[in-house]
Amino acid sequence: MRLPQIQIRTTDAKLDLHIGKPQQHIEQPEATLHIEQPAAILEIHTTRGVLKIDSSQARRDLGLIGPIEATKNAAKEGQQTALxxxxxxxxxxxxxxxxxxxxxGRAIMQNIAKQNYGPHRVPFNIKFVPSIGSVKIDYTPGTTDVNIERREPIIDAKVNKPIYEYTPGKVTGTMVQRPNVDIDVIG
Structure with a gap:
């Protein structure tokens, strides 16, 4: 016995597609930035150094004295000489x-005259003028105080949003060949 057979033939569909690509554009503008640096506050306080030089003893050693002291010395020397x-x-x-x-009689007077008016020897020695250490120096050093007050920078930053443009793609299609199914029964 012979069974009938079914024969199926198919034809595929054919499409013609036109694809328009999507377009995307992203741009990031730079941030708006403003930076300001205030100057630091600087304070400097100084005290002067003091240098004192006392050369009065050296001046006395050289014979350079003031009128008041010269008068006192002369009065003292005169009093001593008188005594x-x-x-x-x-x-x-x-x-x-x-x-x-x-x-x-006469011999006593002659001896007294020789004592007073005879040759006198003066001791001779080397003398350093002015004497060593006669100039007195006193120095008080000065001071310097430095105060620095740091000031923070002022930063103003504004982030700009990105510029985003998007054009979606487009797909269009046309049917070039329609699908078809043929069924035949053989036999």
């Missing part, structure tokens, strides 16, 4: 008194 002169005359008077009547 030593009185002492000398008293001593000479005693010598004359003690030897009076002993037959030495």
């Amino acid at each position: 030593s002169g009185i002492e000398r005359r008293v001593n000479e008077g005693r010598q004359i008194m003690m030897s009076a009547g002993k037959g030495q």
Whole structure:
């Protein structure tokens, strides 16, 4: 026995597609930035150094003294000379008194004259003028205080949004060949 057979033939569909590509454009503008740096506050306080030089003793050693001190020195020296002169005359008077009547009249006077007016030796030595250490120096150093106040920068940043453009793609199609199914029964 022979069974009938079914024969199926298909024809595929054919499409013609036109695809328009999508377009995308992204742009990121730079941020708007404003930076300001205020100047730091700087304060400097100084005290002066003090240098004191006392050369009065060196000036005295050289014989350079003021009028008031010169007058005091001269008065003191005059008083001392006057007292030593009185002492000398008293001593000479005693010598004359003690030897009076002993037959030495002229010899005593000659001895006294030789003591007062004879050659006198003056000691000689090297003298440093002015004396060592006669100039006194006193120094007080100055000070410097520095204060710095740091100031923060002022930063103003504005982020700009991105510019985004998008054009979607388009697909169009046409049917070039329609699908078909043929069924035949054989036999």
